[in-house]
Amino acid sequence: MAQLSPDAFAADERPMRVEEALALLAARIRPVPETENVPLLAAGGRILSSNVAAPLPLPGFDNSAVDGYAARFADLSADGETVLFVGARAAAGRPLERLPAALTGLEGKAARIFTGAAVPEGFDTVFMQEDCRTLDDGRVGLPSGLFRGANVRRKGEDVALGELALVAGRRLRPEDLALAAALGLPALPVRRTLRAALFSTGDELALPGEKLRAGQAYDANRFMLAALLRRLGVETTDLGVLPDDRDVIAAALREAAAAHDLVVSSGGVSVGEEDHVKAAILEFGSLAFWRLAVKPGRPLAMGVVEGAPFLGLPGNPVAAFVGFAFFGRALVAALSGARYEPPRAARVPSGFAHRKKAGPREFLRASLVADAQGTRAEKYRLEGAAALTSLTRTQGVVVLPEEMTALEPGDLVDFLDYDLIR
Numbered sequence: 001m002a003q004l005s006p007d008a009f010a011a012d013e014r015p016m017r018v019e020e021a022l023a024l025l026a027a028r029i030r031p032v033p034e035t036e037n038v039p040l041l042a043a044g045g046r047i048l049s050s051n052v053a054a055p056l057p058l059p060g061f062d063n064s065a066v067d068g069y070a071a072r073f074a075d076l077s078a079d080g081e082t083v084l085f086v087g088a089r090a091a092a093g094r095p096l097e098r099l100p101a102a103l104t105g106l107e108g109k110a111a112r113i114f115t116g117a118a119v120p121e122g123f124d125t126v127f128m129q130e131d132c133r134t135l136d137d138g139r140v141g142l143p144s145g146l147f148r149g150a151n152v153r154r155k156g157e158d159v160a161l162g163e164l165a166l167v168a169g170r171r172l173r174p175e176d177l178a179l180a181a182a183l184g185l186p187a188l189p190v191r192r193t194l195r196a197a198l199f200s201t202g203d204e205l206a207l208p209g210e211k212l213r214a215g216q217a218y219d220a221n222r223f224m225l226a227a228l229l230r231r232l233g234v235e236t237t238d239l240g241v242l243p244d245d246r247d248v249i250a251a252a253l254r255e256a257a258a259a260h261d262l263v264v265s266s267g268g269v270s271v272g273e274e275d276h277v278k279a280a281i282l283e284f285g286s287l288a289f290w291r292l293a294v295k296p297g298r299p300l301a302m303g304v305v306e307g308a309p310f311l312g313l314p315g316n317p318v319a320a321f322v323g324f325a326f327f328g329r330a331l332v333a334a335l336s337g338a339r340y341e342p343p344r345a346a347r348v349p350s351g352f353a354h355r356k357k358a359g360p361r362e363f364l365r366a367s368l369v370a371d372a373q374g375t376r377a378e379k380y381r382l383e384g385a386a387a388l389t390s391l392t393r394t395q396g397v398v399v400l401p402e403e404m405t406a407l408e409p410g411d412l413v414d415f416l417d418y419d420l421i422r
Contacts, residue, residue, distance in 0.1 A: 004304045009302035011288055015291045015292065015293040017402065018326060018361055021292060022327070022342070026340070031191060032336070036189070037188065038187055038190055039186060040188065046193070047233075049168060049189045050168050050189050052165050052166040052183075054164075056184060058182055059153050062154055063152070064126045064152065068126050069132055070110065070127075073148040081133070082144070083140070083142075084142065085110070089112045092117045099112075111123060125146060126150060127142050159179075191336055193234070193235055194233070194332065195234070195236075197257075198225055198264045199239035199264075201268030206218055207219060221266035221320045225328075228321075228324050228325075249276050250284075253277075253305050256308075257307070258306065262310075265313065266315060278301070287301055288302050294322065294363065295361070297319040298319075300313065300327060309331065314385070326421065344420075348368065348375055349375075349377070350376065350407055350410065350413045352409060353406075354406075356400060359402060361401060363399055364397060364398040364400065365390040365396075365397055377398050394418075396420075396421075400413065
């Protein structure tokens with residue numbers, strides 16, 4: 001389990017910009033120390049725990065990139081077609097086969113070759129078969145104009161022996177596994193899978209399927225956050241909805257912190273009389289309210305519960321989504337030893353006007369619309385932090401910088417697709 005000091009998330013009261021909060025997370029969180037070797041078939045999505053150097057070169061030998069004919073560049077005519085006897089045949093995975101034409105060696109001859117086959121020693125250029133003219137007497141006509149080394153994949157040109165092939169902190173993608181397999185590695189070293197406990201609080205929340213009492217609503221955030229955690233490869237324990245009871249919440253927090261690397265909650269971390277999470281945490285931990293310069297999602301609770309980090313997200317679903325997308329993901333990355341890179345936005349024209357206060361960075365739910373005038377971003381009709389359809393009926397968010405106060409149609413804006421921040 002992670003072991004943080006109680007003051008790990010201490011911060012002053014002024015609103016923090018996004019980059020400042022991310023830097024604070026990166027500086028104060030250490031990844032779980034445990035690592036393991038896992039087979040390649042099970043390594044997808046895991047976090048590489050140490051650098052991987054290439055144990056062999058790729059390719060492992062000079063080989064042909066096409067089906068055709070190999071020749072020595074020195075034997076080729078610069079002025080016109082070169083006609084050579086075909087003295088050998090080379091196929092992928094098979095030894096070089098000498099043909100009857102090779103009575104006195106392969107000097108001054110061509111070799112029939114297929115994609116992936118080792119280029120015969122001394123040969124340095126390969127012609128595509130469709131560019132060649134085969135003759136009935138075992139000869140082949142090779143056209144002029146080809147450069148030395150054409151259509152030959154050189155030994156080590158992709159990855160040299162000992163070169164850094166995979167960097168620690170990478171979340172392993174399918175293409176990374178392909179590279180590891182090509183290097184002959186049956187397994188890779190990865191960080192232990194993170195374990196998170198998740199709960200919502202509030203007597204006003206009911207589980208989907210239950211009958212609602214007067215004044216109740218169904219808990220939505222827990223399902224959204226569980227899915228977001230799973231997408232990051234985090235094993236999640238669902239603690240359900242905890243009642244507005246300080247003792248119950250305190251016991252659940254203590255038990256969760258002892259068995260998990262991270263505790264995440266939704267709602268109940270304000271300063272009202274019925275917000276018991278804060279009081280429960282302060283019994284055996286610490287809690288800092290980060291005033292983030294963002295909208296929605298300004299209040300974010302960061303804390304330490306007996307050494308485990310605690311993330312308290314707002315109760316409004318859009319604010320909870322934004323808080324997790326831009327800060328929860330970074331926290332998970334730091335704990336799992338992943339290299340966190342903020343998502344890169346696309347620059348598109350705005351199709352709408354908008355006014356905002358200077359100070360916060362604003363995230364407007366929007367979609368890209370394409371027509372005869374081009375592609376533009378259009379914001380959703382509802383902007384409230386409780387409007388779930390602003391997430392389900394849009395494609396991403398338009399990000400308005402802190403200093404902006406007025407946006408006009410046609411102004412360029414940053415657009416982030418949800419697939420980049422989930």
